[in-house]
Amino acid sequence: MTDPLIRLTGIQKYYGDYHALRGIDLDIAEGEFFSLLGPSGCGKTTLLRTIAGFEGVDAGAVTIGGADMTRVPPNRRPTNMVFQSYAIFPHLSVAQNVAFGLRKRADLNAQARETLVADALDMVGLDGYGGRAAHALSGGQRQRVALARALVLRPKVLLLDEPLSALDKKMREQMQVELIRLQRQVGITFILVTHDQEEALVMSDRIAVMFEGEVAQIAEAEALYRRPVDRRVAEFIGVMNFLPAAVSGDRVEVAGLGALALNELQSTARTDGDTVAGFRPETATLLFDGQTAPDREAHGTVAEVVYYGDMTYYDVRLDDAAQPVRISMRNVFGRPVLDIGAPARLAWSPGAVTLFR
Known part of the structure; x- marks a missing residue:
């Protein structure tokens, strides 16, 4: 070397x-x-x-x-x-x-x-x-x-x-x-x-x-x-959503996302002490009419919409979660923009989730 x-x-x-x-x-x-x-x-x-x-x-x-x-x-x-x-x-x-x-x-x-x-x-x-x-x-x-x-x-x-x-x-x-x-x-x-x-x-x-x-x-x-x-690093580098999580054995219950196995998460997962689950806004996506989730699906309500031209940022309040999560969606011609208060279906993958102390 x-x-x-x-x-x-x-x-x-x-x-x-x-x-x-x-x-x-x-x-x-x-x-x-x-x-x-x-x-x-x-x-x-x-x-x-x-x-x-x-x-x-x-x-x-x-x-x-x-x-x-x-x-x-x-x-x-x-x-x-x-x-x-x-x-x-x-x-x-x-x-x-x-x-x-x-x-x-x-x-x-x-x-x-x-x-x-x-x-x-x-x-x-x-x-x-x-x-x-x-x-x-x-x-x-x-x-x-x-x-x-x-x-x-x-x-x-x-x-x-x-x-x-x-x-x-x-x-x-x-x-x-x-x-x-x-x-x-x-x-x-x-x-x-x-x-x-x-x-x-x-x-x-x-x-x-x-x-x-x-x-x-x-x-x-x-x-x-x-x-x-x-x-601390996750919060400083870009945007990351955090949801309360409770670990029991080889399972973790994440508010708004439900139960999943620890071995499905990223390799950096931490399971000791107080725990939160984090994922980036672009690693989840909103589902529109006729679309199905390739992996996991969560449900909630659109709390805020911010339009940036090429991107739209949605704040979605998931069922059973106190704080909304941020979802970034690239705008595609012909696809509607959801309104505040609209029901939302969220496609996500455990592989994009990390546990933090």
């Missing part, structure tokens, strides 16, 4: 009495697009800054490329960071902004600098923009300039601190695709900090979900979404 490019071992960080990072152990492979995901204040940006060297650690070690970087200053680490604010110099041109990090490279003449800057601008789709004033750029263009300025130094690791948060939804989605393309093109390790679950799922090879200074789960995007290790 290849050694990781980055290895964090037992990272502890305090700010006075506040315990910001609590024994973080983490390996990141060379060429990986890795995301640190979590709510505000969970420690993800602090962890990114410890990799960059902007924050010291109170215990533990940071290793990059097999070398101990724990006490090495940021300018001597093979990393570069793109900040949330971009930190573009408005009085400089685009090319001058990109070349800023090269100003102390005595081994480069003017022509070599121009070539590196042109290559970096071409990477981010800004070929021909070098002479433009930085203050006249759009938000998406400023973000690309910040990326080019980081990439021109050819770091082993590019650190991205919520770089898309200032963009509107459409531009953010476009830049997500651009960052994926760019990372594949340059082949270096990207580490992204984000609180946006969808952004992390779309862009990452693997994701570390953090809460209160600890890593709760590390997994590939699909595994994280389909097989969360606990309820």
Whole structure:
């Protein structure tokens, strides 16, 4: 097995009495697009800054490329960071902004600098923009300039601190695709900090979900979404319905769904302590006239309808369940949208259900 490019071992960080990072152990492979995901204040940006060297650690070690970087200053680490604010110099041109990090490279003449800057601008789709004033750029263009300025130094690791948060939804989605393309093109390790679950799922090879200074789960995007290790991760990643459940021997009774065998559930099922059953909105479907359930069927009443164009989201109050469940349905031409108060039949499968403590 290849050694990781980055290895964090037992990272502890305090700010006075506040315990910001609590024994973080983490390996990141060379060429990986890795995301640190979590709510505000969970420690993800602090962890990114410890990799960059902007924050010291109170215990533990940071290793990059097999070398101990724990006490090495940021300018001597093979990393570069793109900040949330971009930190573009408005009085400089685009090319001058990109070349800023090269100003102390005595081994480069003017022509070599121009070539590196042109290559970096071409990477981010800004070929021909070098002479433009930085203050006249759009938000998406400023973000690309910040990326080019980081990439021109050819770091082993590019650190991205919520770089898309200032963009509107459409531009953010476009830049997500651009960052994926760019990372594949340059082949270096990207580490992204984000609180946006969808952004992390779309862009990452693997994701570390953090809460209160600890890593709760590390997994590939699909595994994280389909097989969360606990309820806290399940609630944070997307939407999940929860129903009270009672376990007795090898059987479980789920409110609104009825009785089923434990061995029918997902392999991550937990049967100790207080238990709830969880399933994703897209793993169940509403049945319309003439349709039959391929597996199990439950009954209830439509409590809310939210139309999103390509999708309709239904809140359905199942018989014998106190709280409604969310069901997402892709809209199909000619199929009616159910009204609030209409009776609902729900097709579901035990294989999509997980038990959580």
